[in-house]
Amino acid sequence: MPVMALRWYGRGRLLKLDDGAPEIVLQKDFVVHVSISEDNLYVALQAVSFVSMSFSDASKFSSAFNLCKGVKSRTSANSAVPKEGNVSEFDARTEQASASQYFQFYGFAFTTGYLSFLQQKTTSYINEVKMISLHRYRYLAQQQNMMQDYVRTSTYQRAIHINSRDFKDKVVMDVGAGSGILSFFAIQAGAKRVYAVEASSISVHCAELVRSNNLSDRIIVVPGRVEEVSVPEQVDVIISEPMGYMLVNERMLESYMHARKFLKPNGKMFPSRGDLHFALFSDEALFIEQCSKANFWCQESFHGVNVSSLRPQALTEVFRQPVVDTWHPNILMSGSMKWSVDFLKDHVTALHNINIPFTFAVKCMGFIHGIAFWFDVAFVGSTETVWLSTAPTEPLTHWYQVRCLFDKPLMAYAGQIVKGKIKLVANERQSYDVEISAEVNGQTANNSLDLKNPLFRYTGAAVVPPPGNAVESPADALLQRMTNGNVEMPLEGVSNGFTPGYCDALTGATQVVAHQLAASSNISGTSGMNGADLIDICLLLNFSYQKISVSIFFSFC
Known part of the structure; x- marks a missing residue:
């Protein structure tokens, strides 16, 4: 069983694989400081000379190691910036306050996540990090907002599925994986293995989805920034959703393009151009x-x-x-x-x-x-x-x-x-x-x-042409439709916030109300009642349903 051992090394402790290290459980009151030097991770623990953490398999150890490597080299939040040679491309181009705000929007910063990770009792990476993020449920809303963008999500799925020959039995990297939805699409298309790289704590939830979908052997969650993580092999395809407002906002495109260092010659990127x-x-x-x-x-x-x-x-x-x-x-x-x-x-x-x-x-x-x-x-x-x-x-x-x-x-x-x-x-x-x-x-x-x-500025209101674009009288056109008994929407698509499908449902609901009213008043109705019939019935009943029916009538006429 792989073990992540923290051994005394100068002023810190060296992280490495050590199959013979005994397991010692961390205490909650330990003070932890993390720093990085090349490929070595140093973790200073207060009043402890030896600590180790066990993992059930190598992939979980790799995830934890990459998580640690995502932490910037410092002994406190206010310490000096590391030497230039130790600064990743992401850190070189990003001020710390902006990075913290960005990752906290999608989850929380890895410094916080890793310190909490070390301060809790550790049995396995997945179970431990789940404990960290129980109070971070609200960040799922950010993922939901993107996942429920039907155009975005469905286009990605179709692009991957229709080009399944590019994914079949291939190794894929998902940059900024978030919930991991694109990784799942790649698996659906036949990918052999996917490295899901995610720099915020939403990676915890991504790992949970991978586990619950029984794909832990094919989707490996790699917590950390793509500029700083490492994976054991080159990949055939890189997938990502790196676009921001005006395409370039958030500068995620740079991280996406940086990931090309993992791409095999003649490999593919989805998307390919913007x-x-x-x-x-x-x-x-x-x-x-x-x-x-x-x-x-x-x-x-x-x-x-x-x-x-x-x-x-x-x-x-x-x-x-x-x-x-x-x-x-x-x-x-x-x-x-x-x-x-x-x-x-x-x-x-x-x-x-x-x-x-x-x-x-x-x-x-x-x-x-x-x-x-x-x-x-x-x-x-x-x-x-x-x-x-x-x-x-x-x-x-x-x-x-x-x-x-x-x-x-x-x-x-x-x-x-x-x-x-x-x-x-x-x-x-x-x-x-x-x-x-x-x-x-x-x-x-x-x-x-x-x-x-x-x-x-978007309010959800229907988009309308600018003033002065009408080529006929809208009022006359509406009157003509009403005179001809045509109760279809006066405009194609969305009008006054309603789509034709919604109005069909509204008409059906109104039919039900009218039949109920007719039954309660001994008024016989037919299945072919139109909007005018509904108004006549409600006017005949002469009570508060008048206003309801009139408003519905004008909604779908």
Whole structure:
């Protein structure tokens, strides 16, 4: 049985495999400090000269070892940063506060997890780490939000399944595995073995799902950052879901591309490439809404205090926020352009400073308020290329779309040329500083935005065309439908928050209510009652159901 032994080594203790080491149970009150030097792990324990922890198999030991290697070299939270040679690529590009916030969003930081791991009685890695995370249940909600994104999850599954020949009997690495759902898809496609690398404590729940699905021999959970972990073999395929808002936010793409060090020659990556699309847009309502927020600071007597001097700063803050929501394609004032990154071939430095010049021909006269962004990723398999798109013309995903406002609108006429530049500079907060500028007919506009701090504006309301897009009278069209006895939805797709399928269900429910009312009042009904019949019945009964039926009638007519 493999044993992880902690032996005295200078000021710390050396972690290594030691089959002959006796088992000593750790006490809860031990103070533990962890540091890393090359491939050795040093753990200093207060008032103890020898400690060991037993594991039922080598894979659990490997998981624990990688978990430990994920801890930064230090003796306390406030100690100096390790020497440059010991800093991983992730730590080199990320400030500590941002990393802690990021991993705590999806779970909790590994420093906390590992210290708790050592401070509890240890029988096996899985059982012990389960104890650590019992109070972390709320982080499952983050995974649920992504897993319930039907477009995201189903597209990944289809991309893997339709290209099963790329996974059959292959070794796979899942980078940022989270719940492990992509690892399970790879197993479904016939993968021989999957290394599920996850840097947050959600790896505990991933391991539990692996165990409960009887796949512990095929899915090996590797806790830690992909920049810092090690696996015993090269892999044939790397899978991941590394995309953030505007494709690049969170800088997970860099970790994904870093994982290529584990990839065999001619190996595959799913996804294989990403395209960031963008176009000019016009949205007077959004622009006025943002200006109105800053206008609070125009007051010269707020409870007797003149706050107007802060209005310029307030306006700057409001416009520094990229707007995350969805919108109707008719707000676009131009065609789209794109910037692409090849996850298999491009160097990771291509993501550090992204400069995108653009030239757009304006489609129609109007004000240009900024630039809208969305992205696609392609899964290039041996059988088929599958696309996952966040375009406004496609079903909505949890990425939505992103809009960056100019500091002032640009007036343009149809056919005029708008030139400008988009610049995205990676920062240590796992995000990007965004600079946009544009010029048309002697007018200029620009803005600086912080992608780390977006405005989440999506409310769930139905997306409607911008004002002035109706080519016939909507009121006349609705009246005509009612006159003809047509109770279908007046608009295709979603209208007033209801889909046709929902309205069919609503109609069926209303039929049941009407029949119940008719039965209680000795009024005979037929199975072919329409919306008008329901209203007639409820009006005849002449009580409170009138309002209910009328509201339902107008919902599905």
